[in-house]
Amino acid sequence: MTETQKIVIIGGVAAGPKICAKLLRTKDFNCKIDLYTEEDMISYSACGLPYFIEGLIEDVNRLIVRTPQQFEEKGANIHLNKRCTKILPQEHKIVIADTKTGIIQEVEYDKLAITTGARPIVPPIQNLHLQNIFTVRKIKDGIEIRNKIREENTKKAVIVGGGYIGIELLEAFYKNGLEVVLIERDEHILSIFDPEISDMIKDEIVKMSQGKVNILTSEAVIAFEGDDRVQRVITSKGNIIETDIAVIATGVTPNTEIAAAAGIELGVSNAIRVNNRMQTSIKDIYAAGDCTENYHLVSKNYCWIPLGSTANKEGRCAAINIAGQYDAFPGVLGSAVTRYDGLSISLTGLTETEARKFGFDVVSSVMTKKDKAGYMPGAENITIKLVVDKRLKKILGAQAFGNGDADKRVNTVASAIMADQTLDNFLHTDMTYAPPFSTAVDPLISAALLISNQIYK
Numbered sequence: 001m002t003e004t005q006k007i008v009i010i011g012g013v014a015a016g017p018k019i020c021a022k023l024l025r026t027k028d029f030n031c032k033i034d035l036y037t038e039e040d041m042i043s044y045s046a047c048g049l050p051y052f053i054e055g056l057i058e059d060v061n062r063l064i065v066r067t068p069q070q071f072e073e074k075g076a077n078i079h080l081n082k083r084c085t086k087i088l089p090q091e092h093k094i095v096i097a098d099t100k101t102g103i104i105q106e107v108e109y110d111k112l113a114i115t116t117g118a119r120p121i122v123p124p125i126q127n128l129h130l131q132n133i134f135t136v137r138k139i140k141d142g143i144e145i146r147n148k149i150r151e152e153n154t155k156k157a158v159i160v161g162g163g164y165i166g167i168e169l170l171e172a173f174y175k176n177g178l179e180v181v182l183i184e185r186d187e188h189i190l191s192i193f194d195p196e197i198s199d200m201i202k203d204e205i206v207k208m209s210q211g212k213v214n215i216l217t218s219e220a221v222i223a224f225e226g227d228d229r230v231q232r233v234i235t236s237k238g239n240i241i242e243t244d245i246a247v248i249a250t251g252v253t254p255n256t257e258i259a260a261a262a263g264i265e266l267g268v269s270n271a272i273r274v275n276n277r278m279q280t281s282i283k284d285i286y287a288a289g290d291c292t293e294n295y296h297l298v299s300k301n302y303c304w305i306p307l308g309s310t311a312n313k314e315g316r317c318a319a320i321n322i323a324g325q326y327d328a329f330p331g332v333l334g335s336a337v338t339r340y341d342g343l344s345i346s347l348t349g350l351t352e353t354e355a356r357k358f359g360f361d362v363v364s365s366v367m368t369k370k371d372k373a374g375y376m377p378g379a380e381n382i383t384i385k386l387v388v389d390k391r392l393k394k395i396l397g398a399q400a401f402g403n404g405d406a407d408k409r410v411n412t413v414a415s416a417i418m419a420d421q422t423l424d425n426f427l428h429t430d431m432t433y434a435p436p437f438s439t440a441v442d443p444l445i446s447a448a449l450l451i452s453n454q455i456y457k
């Protein structure tokens with residue numbers, strides 16, 4: 001039997017518990033695991049919060065993947081309400097402060113995993129201290145927002161920021177009968193999409209919302225006003241919008257201050273730089289999840305795309321390497337999906353805008369088609385944009401939205417990119433077809449054929 005290794009994990013939402021669970025399952029690795037989190041719970045789905053706020057998920061406990069007790073029964077030690085304030089790499093120790101008592105302790109490690117994630121960015125808006133202004137990241141945020149929108153006198157809401165979390169909250173509020181104004185500083189909502197696709201999505205959302213939802217773009221929130229609670233929102237264009245609740249969803253920033261202070265190298269957006277084995281620049285310290293930088297498989301550049309899907313994959317990879325085995329995480333495509341009511345919205349790889357920025361010789365196609373045979377009940381439109389490099393004939397990315405089955409097309413493209421397929425090869429993908437599921441020529445293949453027609457005129 002090998003000597004017992006002391007494994008310490010900081011952070012307990014997605015990446016941290018993943019590392020813990022994988023290590024607990026690893027045979028022939030003799031370890032003592034201590035996980036520290038500043039929260040009073042671990043292992044929950046932040047991704048599910050919009051659906052809890054909406055009321056689709058009634059019981060918040062459904063968002064909890066595993067309880068501390070479940071981990072402890074398997075042999076891990078879970079320390080709640082404990083914040084790591086310092087990493088001392090020379091001494092192989094971390095400093096922990098109890099968030100309730102303030103008691104400080106030092107904890108030794110043989111291998112350390114930093115999974116401190118990210119936190120919401122709050123822009124410098126006036127009067128942020130007013131009541132009923134929220135961000136959404138943690139379970140308690142979800143509970144507070146849901147309680148507020150269920151109050152009888154909550155009729156109007158403002159969402160600051162039109163990223164995917166803003167859109168998911170828009171759906172939650174709209175479905176609860178609120179009048180909602182979403183305010184986006186940029187020219188387009190969902191700016192990770194190409195502008196014309198974002199605009200089509202925006203039009204679709206407004207159309208579907210029957211006058212209950214208003215989306216303002218190129219307009220920033222500069223002040224909140226009210227007595228003790230928010231009552232008005234003031235915008236850069238001088239609009240005054242009455243509201244009962246405001247949620248700020250203007251993006252996130254990685255929690256990497258303690259890593260930086262310990263001399264660990266940071267990369268894009270101040271996320272922790274890791275190699276493909278999730279090792280940081282300091283020996284015996286690993287990192288995974290939203291606090292780490294990513295390598296983009298298409299642009300071949302470093303990026304920061306914090307997602308729960310990636311956090312889980314990176315956590316698994318980190319655990320395998322911590323246990324002394326070998327695993328390599330290749331990188332990300334930034335594949336993401338969200339929805340607004342029945343509208344599915346997804347993308348993978350590079351948009352045309354990004355591909356041009358990285359110097360690709362871009363050719364693209366946009367097409368709208370039914371997701372299944374047009375005569376079938378339930379056939380719905382989907383719009384697909386495919387981005388290809390003309391010279392390399394490589395698929396660079398796809399964006400898709402629609403009331404039909406859009407994301408399965410995007411997932412197909414994600415697989416094609418991972419497999420380094422050429423356009424010519426991709427065109428002949430042997431996809432399934434029967435009228436309830438697709439069209440004889442799948443919409444995705446039609447989009448690819450449009451590009452092929454542009455290349456081989």
Ligand SMILES: Cc1cc2nc3c(=O)[nH]c(=O)nc-3n(C[C@H](O)[C@H](O)[C@H](O)COP(=O)(O)OP(=O)(O)OC[C@H]3O[C@@H](n4cnc5c(N)ncnc54)[C@H](O)[C@@H]3O)c2cc1C
Nearest residue numbers: 011013014015038046047084116117118289290307308309
């Ligand atoms: C509303 C919402 C919807 C989302 N939807 C999706 C989705 O549909 N799909 C998707 O892929 N992703 C989604 N995400 C993103 C996803 O939730 C994150 O990518 C994921 O939670 C990252 O996990 P993580 O463990 O890396 O970090 P985090 O979830 O940020 O967890 C880090 C933990 O570490 C703790 N911590 C930080 N510093 C310290 C310290 N010094 N000491 C102790 N503890 C510390 C934090 O308090 C936190 O508990 C969503 C996020 C939100 C908020």
